[in-house]
Amino acid sequence: MTFARIAIIGLGLQGGSIGLAVREYLPEARTTGYDLSPQHRALAAARGLVDTVCETAADAVREADLVIFCVPPGAMGMAAEQVREALPAGALVSDVGSSKEAIAKALGEALPDHTVIPAHPVAGTENSGPDAGFAHLFRNRWCIVTPPAKVDMVMLSQLVGFWEALGANVEIMTPGHHDLVLAVTSHLPHLIAYTIVGTASDLEDVTQGEVIKYSAGGFRDFTRIAASDPTMWRDVFLSNKEAVLTMLQRFTEDLTALQRAIRVGDGDKLFDQFARTRAIRRSIIEEGQDDARADFGRGDHEGVSAGKL
Numbered sequence: 001m002t003f004a005r006i007a008i009i010g011l012g013l014q015g016g017s018i019g020l021a022v023r024e025y026l027p028e029a030r031t032t033g034y035d036l037s038p039q040h041r042a043l044a045a046a047r048g049l050v051d052t053v054c055e056t057a058a059d060a061v062r063e064a065d066l067v068i069f070c071v072p073p074g075a076m077g078m079a080a081e082q083v084r085e086a087l088p089a090g091a092l093v094s095d096v097g098s099s100k101e102a103i104a105k106a107l108g109e110a111l112p113d114h115t116v117i118p119a120h121p122v123a124g125t126e127n128s129g130p131d132a133g134f135a136h137l138f139r140n141r142w143c144i145v146t147p148p149a150k151v152d153m154v155m156l157s158q159l160v161g162f163w164e165a166l167g168a169n170v171e172i173m174t175p176g177h178h179d180l181v182l183a184v185t186s187h188l189p190h191l192i193a194y195t196i197v198g199t200a201s202d203l204e205d206v207t208q209g210e211v212i213k214y215s216a217g218g219f220r221d222f223t224r225i226a227a228s229d230p231t232m233w234r235d236v237f238l239s240n241k242e243a244v245l246t247m248l249q250r251f252t253e254d255l256t257a258l259q260r261a262i263r264v265g266d267g268d269k270l271f272d273q274f275a276r277t278r279a280i281r282r283s284i285i286e287e288g289q290d291d292a293r294a295d296f297g298r299g300d301h302e303g304v305s306a307g308k309l
Protein backbone atom coordinates (compact mmCIF):
# COMPACT_ATOMS: atom_id res chain seq x y z
CA MET A 1 0.00 0.00 0.00
CA THR A 2 1.50 3.27 -1.05
CA PHE A 3 0.42 6.84 -0.52
CA ALA A 4 -2.54 8.22 -2.48
CA ARG A 5 -2.18 11.94 -1.75
CA ILE A 6 1.27 13.40 -1.40
CA ALA A 7 1.91 17.01 -0.36
CA ILE A 8 5.29 18.55 -1.17
CA ILE A 9 6.32 21.66 0.74
CA GLY A 10 9.14 23.46 -1.10
CA LEU A 11 9.15 23.08 -4.90
CA GLY A 12 12.86 23.42 -5.70
CA LEU A 13 15.33 20.78 -6.89
CA GLN A 14 14.20 18.11 -4.41
CA GLY A 15 10.50 18.91 -4.19
CA GLY A 16 10.21 19.34 -7.95
CA SER A 17 12.07 16.08 -8.61
CA ILE A 18 9.80 14.20 -6.20
CA GLY A 19 6.71 15.64 -7.88
CA LEU A 20 7.93 14.64 -11.35
CA ALA A 21 9.11 11.22 -10.14
CA VAL A 22 5.74 10.50 -8.49
CA ARG A 23 3.97 11.32 -11.76
CA GLU A 24 6.28 8.96 -13.64
CA TYR A 25 6.58 6.06 -11.19
CA LEU A 26 3.41 6.31 -9.05
CA PRO A 27 0.89 7.68 -11.56
CA GLU A 28 -2.10 6.77 -9.35
CA ALA A 29 -0.96 9.16 -6.61
CA ARG A 30 -2.18 12.77 -6.57
CA THR A 31 0.29 15.50 -5.67
CA THR A 32 -0.19 18.95 -4.20
CA GLY A 33 2.57 21.45 -3.53
CA TYR A 34 3.36 24.76 -1.95
CA ASP A 35 6.38 27.07 -2.04
CA LEU A 36 6.90 30.21 0.04
CA SER A 37 8.07 32.10 -3.03
CA PRO A 38 5.26 33.26 -5.36
CA GLN A 39 7.71 33.16 -8.30
CA HIS A 40 8.62 29.56 -7.47
CA ARG A 41 4.92 28.65 -7.22
CA ALA A 42 4.36 30.11 -10.69
CA LEU A 43 7.38 28.29 -12.17
CA ALA A 44 6.32 25.03 -10.49
CA ALA A 45 2.84 25.35 -11.97
CA ALA A 46 4.24 26.15 -15.42
CA ARG A 47 6.47 23.03 -15.31
CA GLY A 48 3.70 20.87 -13.83
CA LEU A 49 5.91 19.76 -10.95
CA VAL A 50 2.81 18.70 -8.97
CA ASP A 51 -0.83 18.21 -9.96
CA THR A 52 -1.96 21.26 -7.95
CA VAL A 53 0.15 24.17 -6.75
CA CYS A 54 -1.63 25.67 -3.72
CA GLU A 55 -1.57 29.24 -2.44
CA THR A 56 -1.03 28.18 1.18
CA ALA A 57 0.84 25.35 2.87
CA ALA A 58 -2.35 24.47 4.77
CA ASP A 59 -4.28 23.97 1.51
CA ALA A 60 -1.51 21.74 0.16
CA VAL A 61 -1.64 19.30 3.09
CA ARG A 62 -5.39 19.30 3.84
CA GLU A 63 -6.04 15.86 2.27
CA ALA A 64 -2.51 14.44 2.35
CA ASP A 65 -1.55 11.02 3.68
CA LEU A 66 2.17 11.88 3.19
CA VAL A 67 3.74 15.31 3.51
CA ILE A 68 7.39 15.78 2.54
CA PHE A 69 9.21 18.94 3.57
CA CYS A 70 11.72 19.93 0.87
CA VAL A 71 12.81 23.31 2.23
CA PRO A 72 16.27 24.39 3.46
CA PRO A 73 17.26 22.72 6.76
CA GLY A 74 16.81 25.94 8.75
CA ALA A 75 13.26 26.44 7.42
CA MET A 76 11.91 22.96 8.34
CA GLY A 77 10.45 23.96 11.73
CA MET A 78 8.69 27.04 10.41
CA ALA A 79 7.35 25.18 7.36
CA ALA A 80 5.98 22.42 9.61
CA GLU A 81 4.28 24.93 11.91
CA GLN A 82 2.46 26.38 8.90
CA VAL A 83 0.64 23.08 8.29
CA ARG A 84 -0.09 22.08 11.90
CA GLU A 85 -3.78 22.98 11.96
CA ALA A 86 -4.59 21.53 8.53
CA LEU A 87 -2.62 18.26 8.51
CA PRO A 88 -4.89 15.16 8.75
CA ALA A 89 -4.32 13.16 11.96
CA GLY A 90 -3.06 9.99 10.24
CA ALA A 91 -0.72 11.68 7.77
CA LEU A 92 2.94 10.66 7.76
CA VAL A 93 5.46 13.51 7.98
CA SER A 94 8.85 13.24 6.26
CA ASP A 95 11.52 15.44 4.71
CA VAL A 96 14.60 15.33 2.48
CA GLY A 97 16.99 17.47 4.55
CA SER A 98 20.74 16.93 4.32
CA SER A 99 21.20 16.74 8.10
CA LYS A 100 18.97 14.61 10.26
CA GLU A 101 19.18 15.06 14.06
CA ALA A 102 18.37 18.78 14.11
CA ILE A 103 15.65 18.44 11.47
CA ALA A 104 14.00 15.47 13.22
CA LYS A 105 13.88 17.59 16.38
CA ALA A 106 12.44 20.63 14.59
CA LEU A 107 9.74 18.60 12.81
CA GLY A 108 8.88 16.64 15.96
CA GLU A 109 8.49 19.81 18.01
CA ALA A 110 6.36 21.52 15.36
CA LEU A 111 4.12 18.47 14.79
CA PRO A 112 4.08 16.60 18.13
CA ASP A 113 0.88 14.65 17.37
CA HIS A 114 2.06 13.19 14.07
CA THR A 115 4.38 10.37 13.07
CA VAL A 116 7.62 11.88 11.76
CA ILE A 117 10.05 9.67 9.81
CA PRO A 118 12.89 11.77 8.35
CA ALA A 119 14.73 10.77 5.18
CA HIS A 120 17.59 12.00 3.04
CA PRO A 121 17.94 11.11 -0.63
CA VAL A 122 21.68 11.27 -1.26
CA ALA A 123 21.06 12.66 -4.71
CA GLY A 124 21.38 16.19 -5.92
CA THR A 125 23.11 18.69 -8.10
CA GLU A 126 24.51 22.18 -7.67
CA ASN A 127 21.32 23.60 -9.20
CA SER A 128 18.33 24.76 -7.22
CA GLY A 129 14.82 26.11 -7.66
CA PRO A 130 11.80 24.81 -9.62
CA ASP A 131 13.71 24.64 -12.92
CA ALA A 132 16.30 22.26 -11.48
CA GLY A 133 14.17 19.18 -10.76
CA PHE A 134 13.99 16.05 -12.92
CA ALA A 135 12.12 12.77 -12.56
CA HIS A 136 15.14 10.47 -12.60
CA LEU A 137 17.15 12.19 -9.86
CA PHE A 138 16.68 9.37 -7.36
CA ARG A 139 17.19 6.39 -9.67
CA ASN A 140 19.95 4.09 -8.43
CA ARG A 141 20.88 6.55 -5.66
CA TRP A 142 20.78 5.99 -1.90
CA CYS A 143 17.96 7.29 0.24
CA ILE A 144 18.79 7.14 3.96
CA VAL A 145 15.75 6.83 6.22
CA THR A 146 16.28 7.72 9.90
CA PRO A 147 13.25 6.54 11.92
CA PRO A 148 12.92 7.35 15.62
CA ALA A 149 13.58 4.47 18.05
CA LYS A 150 9.86 3.80 18.47
CA VAL A 151 8.34 3.87 15.03
CA ASP A 152 5.11 2.76 13.39
CA MET A 153 6.45 -0.15 11.31
CA VAL A 154 3.64 0.03 8.77
CA MET A 155 4.37 3.68 8.06
CA LEU A 156 8.11 2.98 7.92
CA SER A 157 7.62 0.27 5.33
CA GLN A 158 5.28 2.53 3.35
CA LEU A 159 7.94 5.24 3.27
CA VAL A 160 10.64 2.77 2.26
CA GLY A 161 8.33 1.49 -0.52
CA PHE A 162 7.73 5.07 -1.66
CA TRP A 163 11.44 5.79 -2.12
CA GLU A 164 12.03 2.42 -3.77
CA ALA A 165 9.23 3.19 -6.23
CA LEU A 166 11.09 6.40 -7.15
CA GLY A 167 14.13 4.25 -7.94
CA ALA A 168 16.21 4.76 -4.79
CA ASN A 169 18.08 2.14 -2.76
CA VAL A 170 16.98 2.60 0.83
CA GLU A 171 19.24 2.32 3.89
CA ILE A 172 18.01 2.70 7.48
CA MET A 173 20.22 4.34 10.12
CA THR A 174 20.03 6.47 13.24
CA PRO A 175 20.02 10.24 12.71
CA GLY A 176 23.29 10.60 14.65
CA HIS A 177 25.10 8.03 12.53
CA HIS A 178 23.72 9.62 9.36
CA ASP A 179 25.06 13.02 10.43
CA LEU A 180 28.57 11.67 11.10
CA VAL A 181 28.77 9.77 7.81
CA LEU A 182 27.39 12.61 5.70
CA ALA A 183 29.64 15.11 7.46
CA VAL A 184 32.64 13.40 5.87
CA THR A 185 31.15 12.23 2.56
CA SER A 186 29.14 15.32 1.65
CA HIS A 187 29.38 18.27 4.03
CA LEU A 188 33.17 18.45 4.35
CA PRO A 189 33.73 18.14 0.56
CA HIS A 190 31.41 21.11 0.08
CA LEU A 191 33.26 23.13 2.71
CA ILE A 192 36.57 22.33 1.01
CA ALA A 193 35.17 23.34 -2.39
CA TYR A 194 33.77 26.60 -1.03
CA THR A 195 37.16 27.29 0.55
CA ILE A 196 39.43 26.48 -2.39
CA VAL A 197 37.32 28.44 -4.88
CA GLY A 198 37.21 31.41 -2.50
CA THR A 199 40.96 31.24 -1.88
CA ALA A 200 41.72 31.04 -5.59
CA SER A 201 39.45 33.99 -6.28
CA ASP A 202 41.13 36.03 -3.53
CA LEU A 203 44.45 35.28 -5.22
CA GLU A 204 43.36 36.60 -8.61
CA ASP A 205 45.46 39.75 -8.05
CA VAL A 206 48.54 37.53 -7.83
CA THR A 207 47.53 35.15 -10.60
CA GLN A 208 46.33 37.88 -12.94
CA GLY A 209 43.01 36.28 -13.83
CA GLU A 210 44.59 32.95 -14.70
CA VAL A 211 42.58 30.98 -12.17
CA ILE A 212 39.44 31.37 -14.23
CA LYS A 213 41.31 31.13 -17.54
CA TYR A 214 42.94 27.79 -16.77
CA SER A 215 40.15 26.25 -14.71
CA ALA A 216 39.61 23.31 -17.06
CA GLY A 217 40.84 20.55 -14.76
CA GLY A 218 40.41 19.65 -11.11
CA PHE A 219 39.59 23.20 -10.10
CA ARG A 220 36.59 23.23 -12.42
CA ASP A 221 35.11 20.25 -10.56
CA PHE A 222 35.47 22.24 -7.33
CA THR A 223 33.67 25.21 -8.89
CA ARG A 224 30.65 23.01 -9.66
CA ILE A 225 30.32 21.98 -6.03
CA ALA A 226 31.02 25.55 -4.86
CA ALA A 227 28.11 26.78 -7.00
CA SER A 228 25.66 24.94 -4.72
CA ASP A 229 22.89 26.91 -3.02
CA PRO A 230 24.27 29.25 -0.29
CA THR A 231 21.10 29.18 1.84
CA MET A 232 20.92 25.40 1.91
CA TRP A 233 24.61 24.96 2.69
CA ARG A 234 24.68 27.65 5.38
CA ASP A 235 21.86 25.70 7.05
CA VAL A 236 23.56 22.32 6.57
CA PHE A 237 26.68 23.48 8.43
CA LEU A 238 24.72 25.17 11.20
CA SER A 239 22.41 22.17 11.66
CA ASN A 240 25.19 19.55 11.61
CA LYS A 241 27.71 21.61 13.55
CA GLU A 242 29.13 18.99 15.95
CA ALA A 243 29.68 16.24 13.38
CA VAL A 244 31.18 18.65 10.84
CA LEU A 245 33.56 20.11 13.44
CA THR A 246 34.64 16.60 14.50
CA MET A 247 35.39 15.60 10.90
CA LEU A 248 37.02 18.95 10.14
CA GLN A 249 39.42 18.48 13.06
CA ARG A 250 40.44 15.07 11.74
CA PHE A 251 40.77 16.42 8.19
CA THR A 252 42.94 19.32 9.36
CA GLU A 253 45.30 16.90 11.11
CA ASP A 254 45.61 14.77 7.98
CA LEU A 255 46.18 17.86 5.83
CA THR A 256 48.88 19.07 8.21
CA ALA A 257 50.61 15.67 7.94
CA LEU A 258 50.71 16.02 4.14
CA GLN A 259 51.93 19.60 4.47
CA ARG A 260 54.80 18.31 6.59
CA ALA A 261 55.58 15.54 4.09
CA ILE A 262 55.93 18.17 1.35
CA ARG A 263 58.08 20.41 3.54
CA VAL A 264 60.50 17.64 4.57
CA GLY A 265 60.48 15.99 1.13
CA ASP A 266 58.86 12.74 2.32
CA GLY A 267 57.92 11.42 -1.13
CA ASP A 268 57.03 7.95 0.20
CA LYS A 269 54.35 9.41 2.44
CA LEU A 270 52.85 11.39 -0.43
CA PHE A 271 53.02 8.42 -2.82
CA ASP A 272 51.43 6.02 -0.31
CA GLN A 273 48.58 8.41 0.39
CA PHE A 274 47.88 9.04 -3.30
CA ALA A 275 48.07 5.32 -4.14
CA ARG A 276 45.60 4.54 -1.35
CA THR A 277 43.09 7.14 -2.51
CA ARG A 278 43.40 6.08 -6.15
CA ALA A 279 42.47 2.52 -5.07
CA ILE A 280 39.42 3.89 -3.25
CA ARG A 281 38.21 5.68 -6.38
CA ARG A 282 38.69 2.52 -8.43
CA SER A 283 36.79 0.36 -5.95
CA ILE A 284 33.89 2.82 -6.01
CA ILE A 285 33.73 2.51 -9.78
CA GLU A 286 33.93 -1.29 -9.65
CA GLU A 287 31.04 -1.39 -7.16
CA GLY A 288 28.99 0.64 -9.61
CA GLN A 289 28.70 3.55 -7.18
CA ASP A 290 30.29 5.94 -9.60
CA ASP A 291 28.26 8.77 -10.90
CA ALA A 292 25.13 6.95 -11.83
CA ARG A 293 24.01 10.45 -12.76
CA ALA A 294 25.87 10.09 -16.04
CA ASP A 295 23.36 7.36 -16.90
CA PHE A 296 20.37 8.49 -14.89
CA GLY A 297 18.98 11.94 -14.88
CA ARG A 298 21.74 14.48 -14.92
CA GLY A 299 22.87 13.79 -18.44
CA ASP A 300 19.37 13.87 -19.85
CA HIS A 301 18.21 17.18 -18.41
CA GLU A 302 19.46 20.36 -19.94
CA GLY A 303 19.04 22.28 -16.68
CA VAL A 304 21.82 20.33 -15.03
CA SER A 305 25.44 20.75 -15.79
CA ALA A 306 27.31 17.47 -15.35
CA GLY A 307 27.69 17.16 -19.09
CA LYS A 308 28.95 20.73 -19.34
CA LEU A 309 32.04 20.17 -17.23
Ligand SMILES: NC(=O)c1ccc[n+]([C@@H]2O[C@H](COP(=O)([O-])OP(=O)(O)OC[C@H]3O[C@@H](n4cnc5c(N)ncnc54)[C@H](O)[C@@H]3O)[C@@H](O)[C@H]2O)c1
Nearest residue numbers: 010012013014035036070071072073097098124125128129
Ligand atom coordinates in the same frame (compact mmCIF):
# COMPACT_ATOMS: atom_id res chain seq x y z
N1 LIG B 1 20.56 20.20 -3.42
C1 LIG B 1 20.93 18.96 -3.14
O1 LIG B 1 21.84 18.43 -3.75
C2 LIG B 1 20.20 18.21 -2.04
C3 LIG B 1 20.32 16.83 -1.99
C4 LIG B 1 19.62 16.11 -1.00
C5 LIG B 1 18.87 16.79 -0.06
N2 LIG B 1 18.80 18.15 -0.11
C6 LIG B 1 17.97 18.83 0.90
O2 LIG B 1 16.73 19.12 0.30
C7 LIG B 1 16.17 20.30 0.85
C8 LIG B 1 15.78 21.21 -0.30
O3 LIG B 1 16.90 21.45 -1.08
P1 LIG B 1 16.78 21.85 -2.62
O4 LIG B 1 18.08 21.54 -3.23
O5 LIG B 1 15.54 21.30 -3.20
O6 LIG B 1 16.65 23.44 -2.46
P2 LIG B 1 15.97 24.49 -3.44
O7 LIG B 1 16.52 25.81 -3.07
O8 LIG B 1 16.06 24.03 -4.84
O9 LIG B 1 14.42 24.43 -3.01
C9 LIG B 1 13.96 24.82 -1.74
C10 LIG B 1 12.61 25.49 -1.95
O10 LIG B 1 12.00 25.73 -0.67
C11 LIG B 1 11.32 26.96 -0.73
N3 LIG B 1 11.08 27.39 0.65
C12 LIG B 1 11.94 27.95 1.52
N4 LIG B 1 11.35 28.13 2.73
C13 LIG B 1 10.08 27.65 2.60
C14 LIG B 1 8.97 27.53 3.49
N5 LIG B 1 9.03 27.93 4.76
N6 LIG B 1 7.82 27.01 3.01
C15 LIG B 1 7.72 26.60 1.73
N7 LIG B 1 8.74 26.68 0.84
C16 LIG B 1 9.91 27.19 1.28
C17 LIG B 1 12.23 27.85 -1.56
O11 LIG B 1 11.52 28.95 -2.09
C18 LIG B 1 12.71 26.87 -2.62
O12 LIG B 1 11.88 26.89 -3.78
C19 LIG B 1 17.21 20.88 1.79
O13 LIG B 1 16.84 20.61 3.12
C20 LIG B 1 18.49 20.16 1.42
O14 LIG B 1 19.33 20.00 2.54
C21 LIG B 1 19.42 18.87 -1.09
Ligand SMILES: O=C(O)C(=O)C[C@]1(C(=O)O)C=C[C@@H](O)C=C1
Nearest residue numbers: 098121122123124125126185186
Ligand atom coordinates in the same frame (compact mmCIF):
# COMPACT_ATOMS: atom_id res chain seq x y z
O1 LIG C 1 26.37 16.15 -6.65
C1 LIG C 1 26.09 17.16 -6.05
O2 LIG C 1 25.99 18.24 -6.59
C2 LIG C 1 25.83 17.10 -4.61
O3 LIG C 1 26.43 17.82 -3.93
C3 LIG C 1 24.82 16.16 -4.08
C4 LIG C 1 24.86 15.92 -2.59
C5 LIG C 1 26.21 15.27 -2.21
O4 LIG C 1 26.97 15.83 -1.46
O5 LIG C 1 26.41 14.15 -2.68
C6 LIG C 1 24.66 17.19 -1.86
C7 LIG C 1 23.91 17.28 -0.75
C8 LIG C 1 23.00 16.26 -0.38
O6 LIG C 1 22.37 16.34 0.78
C9 LIG C 1 23.05 15.07 -1.13
C10 LIG C 1 23.79 14.98 -2.26
